[in-house]
Amino acid sequence: MRVLLVDAFPMVRAALTGLVEQHFAGAQVQGVDTVAAARVALAEAMPRLVLLDLQVEGGFELLQQIHREHLLLPVVVISGSDDTEDALQALGAGAMGYVPERSDLNTMVQALQLVLAGGTYVPPLKPLTDDEPAPPAVQAPQDWDHLPLTPRQKRVLQLLTQGLSNKLIARELGVSVDTVKDHVAAVLKALGVSSRTQAVVAATQKVRG
Incomplete structure (x- = not known):
């Protein structure tokens, strides 16, 4: 390598x-x-x-x-x-x-x-404001409620923010990699982004912004 x-x-x-x-x-x-x-x-x-x-x-x-x-x-x-x-x-x-x-x-x-392995690594970071504690992990926030996503797709988005690859997400959810790809495509469309990394950024900003 x-x-x-x-x-x-x-x-x-x-x-x-x-x-x-x-x-x-x-x-x-x-x-x-x-x-x-x-x-x-x-x-x-x-x-x-x-x-x-x-x-x-x-x-x-x-x-x-x-x-x-x-x-x-x-x-x-x-x-x-x-x-x-x-x-x-x-x-x-x-x-x-x-x-x-x-x-x-x-x-x-x-x-x-x-x-x-195909994932995205986002470390624990300082909050954007001193009086706002950073969450230990990204949870599905109310900011995601307006997105046209199924509960399963919101779970996929959550796993994306944790840096998991499609293969690991498939293993976590007990579905095929192709199914995960379909879910990821829906997530990208809902967030108005074109890549997994941009989706992580968008989701992280919603939680921490």
Whole structure:
């Protein structure tokens, strides 16, 4: 598995490279420190996963470009910020995961495993206002009542916000993957979005906004 790591700091690149190579058998990490070098690496060989620090100059534009030109290439943002707005902005731009650098080792590994399995990782984040506690998990809120969704489809939306892939959702609900795909399509239409990641962002904003 080839992993492209985009981070300006050599110590961070060394730490993340060691983490990935230790926990993912056969992983080969290519570390670069600029967006220009990342674009060259992408042109030479397509990786299985991109780890991106948005603090790199032009990092957000690179995230948008990857989402636009390589829709199936998952990008996980590794960030020094645990701010909710930063995470929602990254996820809305196409990131499949947002992992604050303060996260412990197990959390980082589990986040990467989830994204590689087709899921979306959204960490526990600070509330948007200081006096509003962040919920421990996304529940089906009243804000979803107006959506033209069946109870089962609302459950699918809830599982999407927890980062589960279609396969894991199918296992959780005891239905086929094709059935889950139909439910996901209905959810995307109801939310007025075009991707699973955008659905997670929209649902999270409804709960935390």
